[in-house]
Amino acid sequence: MSARRAAWAYLSQVAQGPCAPLVELVEAVGPEEAARAVRGAALPEALSTRTQARRHIDSADRDLDMIGRLGGRLLTPDDEDWPAWRLLAFDGLDSRRERESAPPLALWVLGERPLTELTERAVAVVGTRAASGYGEHVTGQFVDDLAGRGWTVVSGGAYGIDGAAHRAALAAGGATVAVLACGVDRAYPAGHARLLREIAGEGAVVSEYAPGTTPARHRFLARNRLVAALADAVLVVEAGARSGARNTATWASRLGRPVLAVPGPVTSASSVGCHRMIREGEALLASRSADVVEVAGPVGVGGEDGGPVRPLDGLSAKAALVYEALPASGSVGLPELAESSGVPVESVRGALPVLELAGLVGSDGTGWFRRG
Amino acid sequence: MSARRAAWAYLSQVAQGPCAPLVELVEAVGPEEAARAVRGAALPEALSTRTQARRHIDSADRDLDMIGRLGGRLLTPDDEDWPAWRLLAFDGLDSRRERESAPPLALWVLGERPLTELTERAVAVVGTRAASGYGEHVTGQFVDDLAGRGWTVVSGGAYGIDGAAHRAALAAGGATVAVLACGVDRAYPAGHARLLREIAGEGAVVSEYAPGTTPARHRFLARNRLVAALADAVLVVEAGARSGARNTATWASRLGRPVLAVPGPVTSASSVGCHRMIREGEALLASRSADVVEVAGPVGVGGEDGGPVRPLDGLSAKAALVYEALPASGSVGLPELAESSGVPVESVRGALPVLELAGLVGSDGTGWFRRG
Structure with missing residues (x-):
């Protein structure tokens, strides 16, 4: 295990989520020098405040050992499959105003396929945990189609629409990526332990939180930005009046990703959020997978039968x-x-x-x- | 029966639907002089062509007698309750390009309440004849709310959504207006004979076609423009891929009336047209009656609890x-x-x-x- 790798692991554990000044420090002086500065508290005040409470936690060896035993790895900007072009979208945001407007420092990953390859053509499919039978059915239809066309399905691993999306992607033999709001060593929700193992087997389970981190409300919000960032578009299948899916949709808009929402019966509480997003122009109406491909696909790939792929496809x-x-x-x-x-x-x-x-x-x- | 009234009846029977040059002629010289000119074929060519085939049909006495026996009347621009301000919307259209872009010459009406009063605050609620249980249920919910707030429900008297809209308005003790594509002496569809009588009892059954006129495809399209014209907004509850409701919506847009569509399950063929209209920006998404009131209500009347009515409310x-x-x-x-x-x-x-x-x-x- 290299000292540089251990420095990344240490910094990830200390940062515990989005931390723009730390990302900048690492970019400027590299992870080892940055780790030394954090440990010694030789830092500008903004960063000192953000790291003070956790800089004594040096579980890098244990964390890297843990991720190794799980068959995973720590993915950093040093690595070839660091999804740099996906994260460029954060450049336009002001991370001084809002903590979550920063790219991740590093990502803990379960799954063998390179993340850049997995997310080359990806759609985020998200929605309420309180999914209706209709919502689960429709999720299956969209995902079956999208997976069949080679799209990776990114979601949050939660109950309801998220789970239905991952399961449908696996059933269609497609790739899927779950982005967690806790360490990838934690199966959260517990009932999805087996599903998450299957996702890691065919795609990836990803988190910016170091092993051992427990889920917390603000981590779900930070996680949502990565779901949006790792995809070409966000499809909300069902969302109640206060669904977290709307937060993912907001992130998508800020990151320049198109947002689509599936309508449903106006009598269904699980479609209220989707209808509101469509009515207020926050989402396009999607009634079939072709609607998603049309806006998510790179220029020339939309429509029913695809088209020539241009050299700039997939670039931010x-x-x-x-x-x-x-x-x-x-x-x-x-x-x-x-x-x-x-x-x-x-x-x-x-x-x-x-x-x-x-x-x-x-x-x-x-x-x-x-x-x- | 005055000679002037008989002239209107004669002209309506001859015109058989929208006929801009005849409307202009009547505006210029009055109905009696216009009737004389039509009878004698002393006309400019455009109008001569349009009236040649039917100018010999002089059933005015019989038609006025018939409408009288049905308890109805012939409504003309001579009458106080001629809905002139509703029909002003046709002024902006080019009736030389398209026959239907003309206001009606006159209207045959069953029902005692003045049409101006009935349509003072009106929403057209239309949709497919092949309504689903969901569509009929949702129609009932919207109409019950709208009728309760004092809105008249205008529709086409057809099976499916139209019928559900009229019935729900009657059930709520509200006013409703059916615009037919045939003479008001014809119960069309036959299965709605009783419903149409009830509509006439509480509101109005209206047609620009003289008694005896049978329904025909082009008359449905011409009728749709009057459904849109007599309302402040058009709500499409369900529409298949080729539903006539979309034609009503197009008329609404041309006449400056807002169009709304209700979403439904993406798995339902009866919602395909609604979803397309919403996706393509032809309709706003409506998930509850307040959405309709918000765009249909005159300035200051939108929202949950109404507001002061201004003198210009209801003007074109x-x-x-x-x-x-x-x-x-x-x-x-x-x-x-x-x-x-x-x-x-x-x-x-x-x-x-x-x-x-x-x-x-x-x-x-x-x-x-x-x-x-």
Whole structure:
């Protein structure tokens, strides 16, 4: 186990959820230096306050051992399958105003397939725990179709619509990802212990919370942002008047992901939230899977029978803007690229490695150029 | 029976549905002169063509006798309860392009209450003949609420949602108006003979077709425009993929009436049309009667508990524009009023008598002035 890996694990355990200043510190000095600074409380005040209560907890070895024994791993920005381009969507948010507006520091993952691959084409299917028979049935129909078309189904692993979505994806032989609001060593809810094992077997069970973390209300809200971030669109199948699904939908909108909601009988309390979202323009009405594919699919993939896949498919809007701003020939520097793309320079800096990894850009001594 | 009344009856029987040039001719020379011209074929070609086949049918006496024996009457622009302000909405449409874009020449009515009073606050509730149990149930809920709040329910008298809407209005002790695509002497559909009698008893059964006219496909489409015109909003409860309710909704949009649709299970064929209208922005989603009242009610009447009624409530948009364009003191002529209101001079000419009737304007030797 490398010292760097242990530093990531330590920081994840201390941060316990979204913590923008810590993400920034790690970006600036690397995880080991950041871990040293947190341990020694040699920190700016904002970060000191956020880490003070937990910086003494050094369970990195135990946590990494635990995730290893579960057959899982700690996924960090060091890793090739870190879903960097999915998390670029957080760049536009102001994490000083709201804690959850930060990308995760690292992710604890059960499941062998690379997360980037799993979430390459993904739809979040979420909804109330108090699902009706109608809601479970309709979830099955949508997911069966979507899984059959190769879409991964992301959800929260909860009872009700979430569980129905995961189960239908597994039944269709599709991939599915559960994002938890507790450590992945915890089976929550307990009744889904076996389902979560099956999800890990065919897809992934993911959490930004270190092993041992118990579920808590604010963690569900933070978790919802990752459900939205890891998908191309969010489909709410059923939501009551106060369903958490609406929170996931709000995150989706903030992260630039389309939101859809399935209507149901107006006599059903489980559809009240969906109807409200549709009426108020927060969600598009989805009555069949093609409606989802139409807005979730990259340009040219919508409709019934798919279409040619373009090189920019799957890129975040910002990365696509950066790519489009590159001249047809010659190379340009970072400041020019920020100016011509209209994307902030820090985001351009974040997008370029992603584009490079995708084989779309290259760099030389003077700047960045377009490939192919 | 006056000669003028007989002329109206004759013209209605000859026109057999929307006929803009005949409406214009009557406006210009009056019904008796128009009837003489039609009989003698002393007409411009457009009108000659439209009346040639039927100008020999002079059943006016018999038709007026028939409507009298049924306890009904022929309602014309001569009458005080002619719903002039409802029909002003046709002013903006181009009746040369499309026959149905004309107001009715006259209306045959069963029922004693003045039509203007009946349609003062009215919602059209329409939908598929192939209604589901859900659709009939939901129709009952909406209509019970709307009738309880004093809204008249306008519909087409058909099986399915229409019938459920009329029945629920009657059951709630509310007023209801059925607009037929055949003569009001015909009970169509036959199974609704008794229902139509009850509607006439508490509200009105209305048609622009003279007694004896049989239903035909194009008459249903023409009828739909009157359903929309006589209401403040159109609510589609259930509509299949090819439901005629969508045609009523299209008329509503063209006439400036808001359209709402009730969602239902996505597994139900009877809700496909509603979902499509909502998804494509042709209809607002309605899950309860308050949603309807919110958009149908005049300014200040929306919401749960109503509010003060303003003098302009119930006026067409054009009439309101004309009224607003009148100076606070002094009078102005027709051309100035057209210019300052932005409303075409012919429409201003149509709106002024309505405003006068409502006690909102008066005229003197030099022009029109604002009252109160």
